Each structure stands twice: as structure tokens, then as C-alpha cells.
Amino acid sequence: MEQILANGLYLGAQYALIALGLTLIFSLMNVLNFAHGQMYVMGGFVTYTVVAQFGLPFIVGLLASAVVLAVIGAVCERFLFRTVIKRSKREESTMLLAAGIAFFLDAVILLVFGEKQRGVPKIVDGVFNWDMRLIMPYDRILIGALAIAMVVGFILFMQYSRTGRAMRALAQDRMAAQLMGVDVDRYSMIGFALGAMLAGIVGGLLVTITGINLGMGGPTSVKAFLMIMIGGAGVISGAIAGGFILGMMESIGLTLLAAYGDVTYLAIFATLLVFLAIRPQGLMGKPWG
Amino acid sequence: ENATLKIGFVGVTSGPAAAWGISNQRSMETRAAWLNELGGVQIGDTTYNIEIVAFDDQKDPKRAIAGMEKMAQDGIHYVVGPNVDDGAAAVRPVAEQNGIMYFPYAFPKELYTAPASNAILGMVANYQSGPAIYKHLMETKGVKKVAFVAANESDPLSQRDSGVEAAKALGLEVVSDSVTYQVDTTDFTPVLLPVIQSAPDLLVLSGVSPANAPQLIRSARELGYTGLISTETAQDAQVLQEGAGELANGFISVGGASTPELASDAMKEFVERYTAMFGEYNDESNTKVYALEYIIETLKANPAAIDNVEEFKKTMDTFEAANPFMVGDAKLTYVGTSSFGQKRQVSVPLVVNEFQNGAFQTLFVAKVD
Amino acid sequence: MGQMLNFDNVELFYDHVYALKGVSIDLNEGETVALIGANGAGKSSILRAITGLRKIKSGRIDFMGERLDGTAPADIVRKGIAMVPEGRRVFPFMSVKDNLLMGAFTRSDKADIARTLDSILTRFPRLKERYNQQAGTLSGGEQQMMVIGRALMAKPRLLLLDEPSLGIAPKLVQDIARAIVAISRDEKVSVLLVEQNSRMALSISNRAYALSTGSVVLSGESKALMNDDRIKAAYLGGEV
Amino acid sequence: MTPILQVKGITKRYGGLTAVNEVSFDVAEGEILSVIGPNGAGKSTLFKLISSFVTPTSGEVLFKGDRISGLAPHQVARKGVVRTFQETTIFRSMTVRENVIVAHHLRSRASLLGFFLGTSLARQDEAEFGASADGIIDFLGMGAIRDELASNLPQGHLRALGMAIGLATNPRILLLDEPFAGMNHDETMRMVGLVRRLRDERGVTVLLVEHDMPAVMKISDRIVVINFGQKIAEGTPAEIQSNEKVIEAYLGSEDAAIGM
Amino acid sequence: MTTPKIPNSVPTSFGNSAASRPGSLGPARLAGVAAFLALVFVAVPLGIAASGRWDFYYTLTSVALLSIASAGVWLTFYIGRINIGQGAYALAGGYVSAVLITQVGMSFWLTLPLAGLACAGLAVLIGLPILRLRGVYFAMVTLVLTEVARLSALALPVTNGAKGITSIPLPGELSVLGLTIIPDFATLEDPKLAFYLVAVALMCLSYLALWRIVNSRLGHLCRSLQQNEELAASIGVNTAHLRVLAYAISSFFGGVAGAMFVSISQSIYPSSFQVADSVNFMLNCFLGGLGYVFGPMLGTLLLYFGWDLLFTTGQYQMLIYSSAMIVLMLVLPNGLLSLFDRKGGGK
């Protein structure tokens, strides 16, 4: 039992961080960022390069991931999404663009970082073992704690900083935010960069545990979509809740349903469909039109 | 000027599964460049330069068919690939209609058993390596109970099923065989917990991808598992080292078809040339270099096969040539009679490795018939 | 009393809709000017043109002797123009406090902001009571108070109000009208007021313009307009 | 004569808020009845209840004696109770004529499959709809903008189009939510005339919500006044204008507005 | 009596050719249709025979089949829903056909419509709850649906799990009253041409159906739904019913395309249609243009051929392909066919 909860919490923390970036971008620009998973992979590879290739400390790698992804996010917003949003008749056109960017990043990652699985050495060794009731390696505890710290940091930033407030205002009412003197273009760009950065940071954090490879992008995006559907798209608390709920469901499902074979994810999906049929806007979301 | 002999490759070289096809394509290109540098290959009275025509099927069976059509269009009769079960099955009609021999890296027996006759398995299948490994471990390590985990995808699942079958046939007790995971799992602890609790002596990671292997090993060890861990697929030593470090020590896997003890000078040169061309070597290419070699050598043995695969098939039964990549007097021959009832498999040595401190050491070498 | 805003022969389009057909209005320092007219007459469009939310096609807009059109909305706020938009547009998932602080987005002096915040909370005690409540759950009247407060947080020299009485019960309309008068008097803010409730608008403004389908049809002292028969017929709904 | 529409003690609560509270009134066939009241009083909600876009918390609406509360909106529309929207709701990327033609849906005799196959009945239907749409468009004086894209229309025409859509469904009762908003005095008076003709020539019963008092007073046979969800008065225009409660809650006394 | 004329400023049909009336077959349109039919049924086979590029048969067959599935996706766009789940129905259709052929021994030609119908039925069941969702929610749910289909194919006994169904026989003879309409494919020298002809015939039928839907009352109602569901309800449209109907038709197309593919590859695996396919179906629609019936056909042609043409660029294939897609999006965010708008629309 303790083990299930701990696993769920650890998974939930990293999921929440992934979902946060996605939901931030969605709330600011109404863009469903298909390339989110690829950005995560990119972050992993940057940290890998800095840590394993250049031999620099892990924290430097993490910072590098953050910076590189923030720049990529900013560029995507400034030169791609902004133009397409202005020119297209239907909002959904951004989906094609996002998918194109996902393919593009996949290609770039393949060319730059290669097709192989990469990993960096463990940052801390040892395993926490409480009487066989709860087993958790220390590096996972550390990463989980870091992820939770970042989620908290992000919430505080959005809640109390000027920039955070501006972005929340932007998400709630673009026009009113403009009237408050918020430069909407600039803050959209910052928001997009921030969202991409979060994806990159998760990639950098997890490369120490799961390693990274080209194939992780797509499935990560799908999982992130799941989370924001559970919690409600475009709502920060929803993303966090969605992340932790999915983490718990996975942890519980894998333990309880192990005997039945391959059904955990089917069960999760089925639950989700039923849940959305009852509550189309997710846990905390607003109905979307 | 030499004539050109085109050899095809249809497989996945982009997207998530790029690793599988890329090692294929690169080992073919390395070998072709090398042969051309030596003045080409003489088949019959003609000397040919080898040209590799590669098609990226994006791991999509529908695209794989298009790739095979493209090969047919180019007048190509010998194709390496595809890399996965569904692609290999999907191209079968095209290959048969257009007279193409193809060398899939996929295990379904129907591909190689009559009435199918155009596919040649390019490596050792898990249902061949599995029993060999289990038997070895039963004899040397006293293994009695075995557990299987596999990713929830076609290839690994069918490999698990045949592994379970083989283990039962050997009289092993299978204590867990229903646990699966999504390939994108980031934490294997919940996945492995019930498996470890079933207390096996041997944990088999069926069809595990290089990406998942280190994590699975790590999780199992961190959960306190002390038994043996093995897989029937090839792995990358560096990936294991980066991903699991010393926790991966003792991990048993099927190696590329060449270990230091077996590798000839030609294999060493191949590795050098590959590294020079593409920056980084991939151990799997030890196996994947063979397909091209088999094609060329068989054509040399029967030049009439150059545009007639029926001739090729005839030659296969009796074909034998020197194996340049192995020391000693190893031979290139076609095998597979016991698995498929006909010779539809290249003979590469089955090398079983054990991971120790960042490198593979040969545990034993066997042959498939 | 110097001229503050000059809106000169402005034309404005929405795709194919010709919304402003050469409108000229002006406003002096300290003055309250009302814009009245039917729905779709172009009143909001004038405000959108001033705040830069919508580009004008031709004509020019000057504020304090500087050209305004072509400036980005954020910079226009910095110049001292704040707007209460049509339909209030609160940030529904933010607290009253954060909504008000958003109003001071262009200002950086923390102490000064705190002073302004204090004075606004003193002026609208209801907001103090609801300080940490989500703005979306406020009643319409409270929301209207809040967005006026939010606009004042920018310490504007010119306050643009778009239909502050919309959705407000008649009693609250009076409160708001009183607040507008008090603000323009106490804070030395000029006010450009767009109103459907022409009676209220005319009673609290110095001058007024009446618009119809994108053109100014009448203008003058509010008191005089109040007794103008045409205005009575078209906007005051005759004798009720 | 039984009333064509009966609203019986209808109540709608949203969470803690009672938007409409125990409202009852009858509407006679061929009557023009206005509902007035301050913003947020519950008028639009009342219309939504009658057209069954929302289900009442309690109470019911009867149309020709049959209960229609609880039916799906399209079923109520099918019976002849049709609502236009307060917001200018139209199909934005269709032309005026397409808007009106599509709104003839209820009158189709051919099935969707029939339309797909283009049976003669379907073609007959289409032809009729076209003709009828042209009739409605001319009736409302929109002939000149027949082929204009709806999203390009000015405010006033949007209202008219909304009404045309309502008319196309061949309603027995038409619910108009603020049909005169966005119109100048002249336009309003023309529209008033139209609504009258609608009743006189087509026998349609009209319920309307409107803030334009001169128009309301001119057009209505009867007026119902709502405040904070409750009915506070009901009567002829003359009665309502002199009702103290109404003046206090809605119309306002003149010097109160000016007295500052 | 005049049939209603829908003015050409509303892009509902290919090219918006000024004189045409979408509801009926005017001479200009008739000529266009004839030219198109001649192109796909005569010119293409002749061209291929002349050039010897036999591989184009499969490429074009794929384009035809994928464009059928895309047409379904387009129809869900038409009711205002973003559908990234067509892969699920293609897979389901493929399995229905494969199972019926291999386990029941049914003729392929019978399984083809059955696969479509089964998918339509499935779509009704799934659509009833999920069609209440809108916007990105619906999009994300359908994306998940593709994954559900794959996992189900792995888990269900009838699909033979991970091993897939292989060695499916080629389509047999189709005869009506003893008259052979389509010969047994196994007896053909090379079934490529036969598959091509069947696929384009299906494509033509599908697009004819789609075009009829869009230009009949059903299409008008779908558009009304797309633009304003509340208003549609108030004019008496049974919106829930219509949504499910459109979704079922859409899935029917998906199922038919999937079944047809199975007969070509003679095998099916849980991974035969995956998320990537679903995304591609959606992209085909976007790329061609959501406002045009023939958009998905053009989009499929371009995306599919684009990839094939870039096959010589080796390791840069993906990079060039995705860059081209991004550039296209920047230049023509409303789809390729919006080019015609500027020329023909004349506003």
C-alpha cells in the first residue's frame, strides 16, 4: 500500500510538471502543443550532452535544458504560431503547425543526437528501504522532490509574480489584459517559452533515471493530453491534479491488474471515457466551445 | 567502369524506432563502400559496384509495401528488412509477386515456413536463442523458476509467448508471464513489483528494447531482486552502462554475431570503417552486416540468380562460403530447417553475452541449425 | 482648460463593416464627455480606436499633443489612458486583489501602488469586503465597481468607460453615476463615457456627442441636449 | 378559450441563485406579450425555460395544454415554440438566404436519406424552402442583402435575420429576446410594425423581452414585469406605466437619475 | 421552380467555379467530373503502362484509400469536431474484414461493407458519450481512442493478439447472378491494377457520397451545427442525433479503407493503424483545406506523395518533409485549396 502511494506520488510529480507546460501554452494561446513530448525529449538530450559528453555537473545540464527549450519555445511562438494564428480562419490550424513542429523536432533530434538510447549516471546511489514495505531509490526520491518543488515554485511564480499575474490575466481575458498595459505578444512568447522550458526541465530531470531516446516524445504527449483532460484544459490546478491522478491510477492499476495482463491502460482509458462523458470539462475545467 | 548492383533496404530509419533500421542501413552502406573501394564484386563475368537503395518505412506496414514496390520498380531482387513483424508480413505479397528475396528482422514463423519462400530470417530468432540460454542457465546456475515481462506491443508479446513455451518445454516452472508494460513507462517499480514477488530465479525481459532494458534491470535490482536477468535480443553495452551502471552486471543478452574472441580482422576493419563513416558504432551491426554478405556471396555462387530469385532459392540449399567476419574456418550457410522446415535463415553464430562493468563478455557460443 | 484628446476625422473598419465614417470629437482636461447612440452606432469603436485595440483606417488621434494612433495598446496605457471595457471583462478566476493589481501593471513604484490601492478600497468599501473573492463570483454591480477601480489603479489622466450601467439594476446605476462624478472631481481625471442610458449619461457629463451609424449627428452641452427634442425622441424614449 | 401557452409556477435555480422564482402567467393565442425587468432579472432564463433549453427546477410550461418542459429543444421547436436569441445568434458563415433555408428544417417532408439521394419529394421540399425563404426575406425587407454573408451584416440586419430564422420554422409562438436592440428609433418602429403584421397576417403569438420602453408600450397587448426572478406585475401597458412597484424597480423615477 | 442557389462566396465545393451550382450537375461541373474520372480510370493506367512506373499503382492505391479515411475525418470537421481517432476505425474495419474472411470464410466483397457498418455501429456507441465534448477535448479523446483500439486488438482473443492475422487470402470473385463483375484476384497476373481500380472506384464513390451529403440538406444541417449548436437546436435540428449520424458515416469510411488495406497487405497487426495514422488523416484534411470537399483528397495526395518523392534525400527526408509542412502552414494556413478562393471567390 505504502509502495503504491509512493510510486503514484513519484510518477504524479513528474507528470504534473509535464502537464503544467502543456496547459500553460494551451491557456495562453489555445494551442494544443503536439510537440510537447518532443520538447521533453530535447531537454533530456541537452542535459545528457552537457553532463555525459562535456562532463559538467548535473545542475548545469538542467539549466542548459531550460535555456535551450525556452529559446525553442520562444522562437516557435514568435515566428510560427503567432503568424498562423493571425492568418488562419480556424483555430485548429495550429494543430497542423504543432504536429509539423513535432515531426521537425523529431528529425532534428535524430540528426543531432542520434537514434540511440542515452543516459547519464545516477546522481545519488542507494535505495531507501523501509522494511520491504516501501522501497524507493534515493535518486528517485530526489527527482520526485525536485519535481514537486518546481511545481510549487511554478504555482508561486504564477500566483505572486508580476509576470505570472500578467500571464494569468492574459489567459483569462486577452483583451482586458491588453487594456491593463500587458504587451500580449511579449507575454504570449514568454508563456510559450516557459511551457517549453518546463517540458525541457522534466526531460533533464528524468534523463538521470529513465534515460532518453527519440521514441519517448509521442507517447509523452499523449500522456500529457490525458492529464489535462482529467484535470481540465488550460487550468493550472487541473494539470497538477491530472498529473497526480494519472500517476496514482497507473501505480494502482499496475499493481492490482497485473494478474490480468495488458489491461491497465485499457482500464485507465475506459475510466477516462466514462468520466468525460459525465464531466466533459474535466475536473476543474471550463466547458470548451 | 563497373556495372551497378542495387541492393535494397526497407526499414525504419526515422521516428521513435529509428535505431533498428539505422544500424541495418549503415552496416550495408559501410560494407558496400568498402567493397566498391576494393574494386567491386565480381559475379559471373561482370564486376559490380554495390549501390544501397534505402527506403524509410516509418515503421508503418503500409509504407513498407510502398517501399517494396519501389524496390521492384528499381529492378531490385534482394532487399534487407523490414524490421518489424507487421511490416515483414505486409510486404510478403509484393515480394512474392515481384520476385524479391527479402531479409526481415522479424520472427513470425509463417514468414519462413512454406508456402512462404521469399523471406530469409536475418538473425537468430528468440525461440532459438531462448531455449539455448535457459538450458545453459539450468545446467550451470541451477535455474528452476522463471518469470517473463514484455512490452505491450506485437513483437515483444509474441517473443514472450514463444519464450514461455520454450521454458515449459524445458521443464522450467513459469512463475509469472502476464505482466506487461507500456514502452513509454518512466517508472518500472510498479510493473516489476508483482514479478519480483513471484520469486523467480531467472527474469526474462522478452523482446526488450535497448531503451527499456537498463531501467528494467535497475528497477528489479532496486526492488531487491538478486536472481538472474536475461533477454534474447541484442543490447548496447554503452546504453546499459549509462542507464544502469553496475546494477547491470551479470545481465545476459544475445550479442551481436561477433565478440572479440570471434571477430576476424575483417570484422575489426568493418567496425573501424563504420565508426569512421557514421561517428559511432552500433553493436547490432555485428549481426546486420551479414545479410548483405550472404546476398553477394550467394550471387557469386550462382550468377544466374542476379535477376532470378528462383535460382537463388535453388542455390541456398547447398550454398557454402567462407565467413570473412569470423576467425577460423567459419562458413556462411543457410539454416533454419528445424524451425521452418526449409533453409530460410542466415547462419550467424549465436553469441550469448554477459554484461560486466561496461562491456560484454562471451558466456557461450552456439549454432542454430 | 487645455485640450486633452483630439479625435480627428477618424474612419474605422471591421472587415467589411464601415464602423466609423469620419468621426471627430474632442475632450478637454477635467471634462466629462458622454457618447450616446444606439447599439452599433460606433461608440465602442471610438474607444477601441483610442486604446489602440483596433487600427484606424484614416484620420488621426492626438493625446496631450502627441500622436496616439499607431501606438501599441500597452504604451497607450502608459501614457495615462485607462479603459473600462464593454461587458466589464473581469479576470474571472483571479481574486479582487489580483484584478486590482493588474490595473497597476504598468506602474512599478510599490509604495505608490499601495497608496492608490488604499484610496480605491476607501472609495469602494464593498471591494474591501470581497478582497480575496474570485472576481467571477461577484455580483454585476460589484464587478462594475471593481473594473472601475482596476482602471483607476493605473492612475490614468483619461478614463474611458464603456457602458458602465450595462447589466446593472437602476439603483446601482445611481451609485455608479455618483462614483463617476466623484472620481472626476477628486482625482482630476477626465472621463469619456459611453452610455446606453442616455439620461444618466447626459446628467453627469459636461458635453455629449450623439452618434448614429458611425457618424456624429449631434453634439453640445449636455444640459442643452437633454432638452433637445430630437434627443428626447431618439434616445430618451419620450415620456415614460 | 384556453390559452395557447401556460407558465405555471416555474422556478429555476443555479446553485444558490434563484434566477426565476415561481413565475406564472398565461398567453392567449395571437397575443403580443412583453416581459420586462432589470438586467439579470431572469427574463432570458424564463425564455430558455419556455423553449426548454433549460429544464425547470420546479413548475412547468404547457403548450396547448400539453406539458413541454423537459422535452429536448428541437422537440419543442417542432411543436411550434421557437426562440430567437438575445445575442445576435445566426449561422455566421452562411449567407442570409442559406440561413433562412436551413431554418426550414422542421418543414421537411423528405428524410435526410431522401435529401441525400435527391428524391423528387426532397427536390420539391428544397424548392419550397427556397421560395418560402425568399418570401420571408422580402417580408422583412432584406431582399437586397439576400446573398450577403451573415458575418458581414450590420447589427440591425442581424436582428432581422435572427427573426427570419425564427419565422422559417413556421412557429405558433415566437419568442423574441431583445429584437429591437441595436436599432435606431425609426428602425425600431418599422420592426414594431413587422411584428404586428406577423401576428395579424400569420397568426403568430409573440412573446418578447425588450428594454426599449417606447417600443414595448407601443407593441404589447400585455406586459409581465420580472424582478429578481419574481413576477411583480402584469397588465396592459397603461397599467404597468403607472405601477409604483415597476417604476421603483425598473423604470426609475426621473429625478433619481438626474439628482446628483 | 428553382433549386436553391448557394452563392460561391461560401466555399463548400471544389474550386468554387463561378457558374456551378453545387446542388446539381451543371455542364461545367459535369465536364470536370468526367475529366477527373477519365484521369483516374484511364489516363493514370495508360500513363503508368507507358512509363513503366508500376510502383505508382500502390502509391496511388494508398492515396485513394487513405483519402477515403480522411474524407471521414473531414466530415467530422464539418460538424465542428476535430477527429484524431480515425485510425481506430480503420483498424477495427481491418480486423472485422480479416476475422470474417479467415474465421467465417466470408467473401472479401461482403466483408467490405460489413466492416464499414461495424465501424459505424461502433461509432454510434462511442459517439453517444464523447460527442458531447467539444474542441480540444474531443480531439484529445479521439487521440486516445486510437490507442484504445491498439490495446484492444492486443488484448482481445478474436484478433489473435500480438501475432496478428496473416496469410489472408486475396479477394475472390465477385459475381452477381452468375455474371463476374470482379474476377478472383488470385487468378490475376498482377493484382496491382485491380487493387488500384477498386480503390479509386471506392474513392470516387466516397467522395460522391460526401459531396452529396455536403450539398444536400444533411450538409447544411451539419454546417449549422458547426457554426452554432444552440441555434441549430432551436430551429428543430436534433443535434445529438445529427452528430452521431455524421460521426457514424465518418467511421464507415474509416472502416472501409481499413478493410481494403488488409486485403492488399494480406495481414493485419494491432500496429497496422496507429496514432500516427490518425494524426495524418487529420493533417490531410487541414492541408487540403477544411472548407473544401475535395480538400482531404488533395491533402492526402500531397502528404503521401511528398514523403515518397523525398525518398532520395536520405537522412534529411524527415527534416525536409516537416519543414515543408511548416512553411506550407505559414503561407497557406487555411489549406491548399484556399488558393482557389482568392482567384475564384472574387470578394
Ligand SMILES: Nc1ncnc2c1ncn2[C@@H]1O[C@H](COP(=O)(O)OP(=O)(O)OP(=O)(O)O)[C@@H](O)[C@H]1O
Ligand atoms: N469585431 C467586429 N467584427 C465585425 N464588425 C464589428 C465588430 N465589432 C463591431 N462591429 C460592428 O461595427 C459597428 C459599430 O460597433 P460598435 O461596437 O462600435 O458599436 P456601439 O455603438 O458600441 O454599440 P453597442 O451599444 O452595441 O455597444 C457595428 O455595426 C458592429 O456590428
Ligand SMILES: Nc1ncnc2c1ncn2[C@@H]1O[C@H](COP(=O)(O)OP(=O)(O)OP(=O)(O)O)[C@@H](O)[C@H]1O
Ligand atoms: N447558466 C447559468 N448558471 C448560473 N447562473 C446563471 C446562468 N444563467 C443565468 N444565470 C443567472 O441568472 C440570472 C438571470 O439571468 P438572465 O439572463 O435570465 O437575465 P435577464 O433578465 O435576461 O437579463 P438581461 O436583461 O441582462 O438580459 C442572472 O443573475 C444570471 O447571472
Ligand SMILES: [Mg+2]
Ligand atoms: Mg459598444
Ligand SMILES: [Mg+2]
Ligand atoms: Mg437577457
